[in-house]
Amino acid sequence: MAILTKPVLRMRILAARRTVTSQQKRAESAALQTHLTAHLSSRARPGDTVCGYVPVGAEPGSVAMLDALTHAGVRVLLPVARNGEPMQWGEYVPGRLVAAPFGLREPAPPWREPEAISTATVVLVPALAVDRRGARLGRGAGFYDRALPLADPHAQLIAVVRDDELVDEVPVEPHDVPMTHALTPERGVVALPSRE
Structure with missing residues (x-):
């Protein structure tokens, strides 16, 4: 079977995500939070840095997951994206996100340089x-194609997806940085082949 092109695959996945009910989204978000908390409990220490993101629409994840990380004493950095500029990072403070371009929410300034991603263990x-x-x-x-090469080579890069979005094969381009793990609601944290 021929592999789908990136644009076709994106279109299909986004269409499937539009069918996710709010109840299903809440259940999946709670499961992701439980799995991530269990995964990090033996790996992350208070004061460690985790780069996260604020999900948009039916995107997997939740602000509650970020809150759980900060409650555990982990410093959370969130992306600050602007067209034509490298992604910067802002420190997450619960309850203090502001509206941003692309329908996102982000921390208010001051922001850290793009290289701040290198401080994250996850x-x-x-x-x-x-x-x-x-x-x-x-x-x-x-x-992320421009940001991930700046990450610590030993950091865990965890793609957060729905269960049916952990697939056999997606198209790869030379600039794509491979993930070390996937996080799904049912499977939890799944180790993927190491980067070469």
């Missing part, structure tokens, strides 16, 4: 799909 990466080799399909804007 980077939670929004994804439309991730395959069992670690190839990630994003939305196509390239923000």
